[in-house]
Amino acid sequence: MRALLYKDLRNLRRYISQLLLICLAFGLLFGISNGNLSFIAGYAAMLSLMILLNSMAYDEQCGWYRCALTMPLSRKMLVGSKYLLGLLAVGGGAVFSLLLSVIGSFFFSVSPLEALATTGGCSCIALIFIAILTPLLFRYGTEKTRLLMTLIFVLPFLLILFLDRLGLPMPSEEMVVGMLIALPFVAAAVYLLSFLLSVRIFRMRLP
Amino acid sequence: MDNAIRVEHLSKEYPGFALRDLSFSVPRGSIVGLIGENGAGKTTTLNAILGLIRPEQGQVELLGRRYDPQNPEHRRRIGVVFDESGFPPHLTGAAIGKMMHLVYRELWDAAAFEGYCRRFALPQNKEIRDFSRGMKTKLSIAAALSHHPELLILDEPTGGLDPIVREEILDLFSEFIQDERNSILFSTHITTDLEKIADQILFLHKGELVFSRSKDDLIYQHAVARCTSAQFAAIAPEEYLRRRSLPGGGEELLVGDREGFARRHPQVVLDRAGIDEIMLFYVKGESK
Numbered sequence: 001m002r003a004l005l006y007k008d009l010r011n012l013r014r015y016i017s018q019l020l021l022i023c024l025a026f027g028l029l030f031g032i033s034n035g036n037l038s039f040i041a042g043y044a045a046m047l048s049l050m051i052l053l054n055s056m057a058y059d060e061q062c063g064w065y066r067c068a069l070t071m072p073l074s075r076k077m078l079v080g081s082k083y084l085l086g087l088l089a090v091g092g093g094a095v096f097s098l099l100l101s102v103i104g105s106f107f108f109s110v111s112p113l114e115a116l117a118t119t120g121g122c123s124c125i126a127l128i129f130i131a132i133l134t135p136l137l138f139r140y141g142t143e144k145t146r147l148l149m150t151l152i153f154v155l156p157f158l159l160i161l162f163l164d165r166l167g168l169p170m171p172s173e174e175m176v177v178g179m180l181i182a183l184p185f186v187a188a189a190v191y192l193l194s195f196l197l198s199v200r201i202f203r204m205r206l207p
Numbered sequence: 208m209d210n211a212i213r214v215e216h217l218s219k220e221y222p223g224f225a226l227r228d229l230s231f232s233v234p235r236g237s238i239v240g241l242i243g244e245n246g247a248g249k250t251t252t253l254n255a256i257l258g259l260i261r262p263e264q265g266q267v268e269l270l271g272r273r274y275d276p277q278n279p280e281h282r283r284r285i286g287v288v289f290d291e292s293g294f295p296p297h298l299t300g301a302a303i304g305k306m307m308h309l310v311y312r313e314l315w316d317a318a319a320f321e322g323y324c325r326r327f328a329l330p331q332n333k334e335i336r337d338f339s340r341g342m343k344t345k346l347s348i349a350a351a352l353s354h355h356p357e358l359l360i361l362d363e364p365t366g367g368l369d370p371i372v373r374e375e376i377l378d379l380f381s382e383f384i385q386d387e388r389n390s391i392l393f394s395t396h397i398t399t400d401l402e403k404i405a406d407q408i409l410f411l412h413k414g415e416l417v418f419s420r421s422k423d424d425l426i427y428q429h430a431v432a433r434c435t436s437a438q439f440a441a442i443a444p445e446e447y448l449r450r451r452s453l454p455g456g457g458e459e460l461l462v463g464d465r466e467g468f469a470r471r472h473p474q475v476v477l478d479r480a481g482i483d484e485i486m487l488f489y490v491k492g493e494s495k
Contacts, residue, residue: 003306003307003309006305010295010297010298010302011296011298014297058295058296061296062291062294063289064295066259066289066293068293069258069276070259070287071310071311072279072280072282072310072311075277077279
């Protein structure tokens with residue numbers, strides 16, 4: 001597993017540094033300048049998805065899996081390393097946005113609880129997106145999944161719009177808090193299920 | 208004899224192509240060349256041996272045990288080189304070495320890897336996306352050899368390389384085979400490479416094994432007989448293996464018993480048959 005993580009992080013080293021710089025620039029622009037730190041939490045979470053997507057695109061492009069399956073690496077390990085990379089990317093994004101919140105707190109009044117809740121919520125949603133996308137990436141490859149991704153991102157907004165049109169009342173504060181508390185557990189369960197599904201797909205695609 | 212690879216009744220079907228009932232072995236201490244025209248099934252055969260595709264039928268033994276593609280331990284003594292390197296583009300030579308060390312752990316010989324890289328003049332700090340095709344192949348070979356495998360499986364490793372690089376690589380394979388426990392299965396359509404180093408030739412045509420023969424038998428016993436129509440009329444069908452009619456008249460025959468044929472037909476011109484020509488006779492020629 002260490003070998004696979006090393007390979008991905010080393011291969012994406014330059015890309016990750018570029019993402020960090022972009023994140024920092026947006027952080028300064030939107031966050032520290034007007035105190036809108038929740039934007040950075042969401043943006044960092046979205047970029048963590050891009051890290052995973054890019055690592056899989058590189059693997060596909062260079063024929064990595066064919067090569068890796070001639071080495072003493074199990075299929076489960078190859079799939080697992082992508083889920084670990086996803087966790088690290090989301091975790092890294094969360095730490096980054098929390099750090100910006102700390103810096104922002106010198107200039108604006110930032111509620112630590114709110115910063116934690118926003119970052120935690122965005123990270124959990126990013127994990128759920130990764131959990132949805134990764135089996136698709138293993139099944140259909142990066143090109144087709146990029147197209148599906150647009151649909152997957154748009155769907156929740158359409159759903160909210162649809163519910164709004166139905167005239168359903170907005171959830172109460174207690175409900176939102178309850179959802180926020182449940183979110184990490186839901187994300188963990190979906191992530192685990194997604195991993196098992198990806199292993200199955202990968203075994204079917206490459207026996 | 209102890210075999211490094213034993214394949215029995217391997218079959219795999221695709222729309223428009225099928226690998227049919229393939230059985231052969233690669234004895235330990237030998238270099239076996241797998242030849243055939245494009246689309247003959249060479250890569251499919253290697254993929255099936257390595258468990259990268261699921262054959263409908265057949266079994267594979269590697270290094271004396273039934274190969275289980277789900278068991279990574281079965282791949283610890285095998286080195287594989289494909290025509291594409293398979294390594295991520297932004298890794299440097301040094302990073303590949305480190306990654307492979309983490310994959311093979313105690314089996315990895317970092318000094319050997321550095322030695323191969325020095326020998327092949329491969330830069331350690333250059334990203335492999337900036338490597339030439341030849342450099343990528345050399346790096347793949349260095350990586351495949353540095354955990355001291357007993358079996359090398361190579362899919363067109365010398366394709367698209369210049370003769371100097373090919374010679375360097377063939378020298379390395381010859382050195383590898385000096386240890387008589389080691390073996391190589393080498394798929395290629397550059398048959399001159401095999402004429403230099405192979406012990407045995409497997410010829411695949413349209414997914415079927417046409418022959419498995421010792422290279423020396425092939426080259427020294429086979430010959431191309433170039434005869435006129437009148438000379439051809441005097442030759443019995445059992446005296447040759449395949450024939451090709453020449454556009455300007457006359458016949459070319461692939462002969463399997465060079466000396467006997469020369470004794471019986473001293474007036475017919477007999478030329479040496481290279482592996483390329485033998486292959487051509489089977490692909491383009493007619494049977495008797």
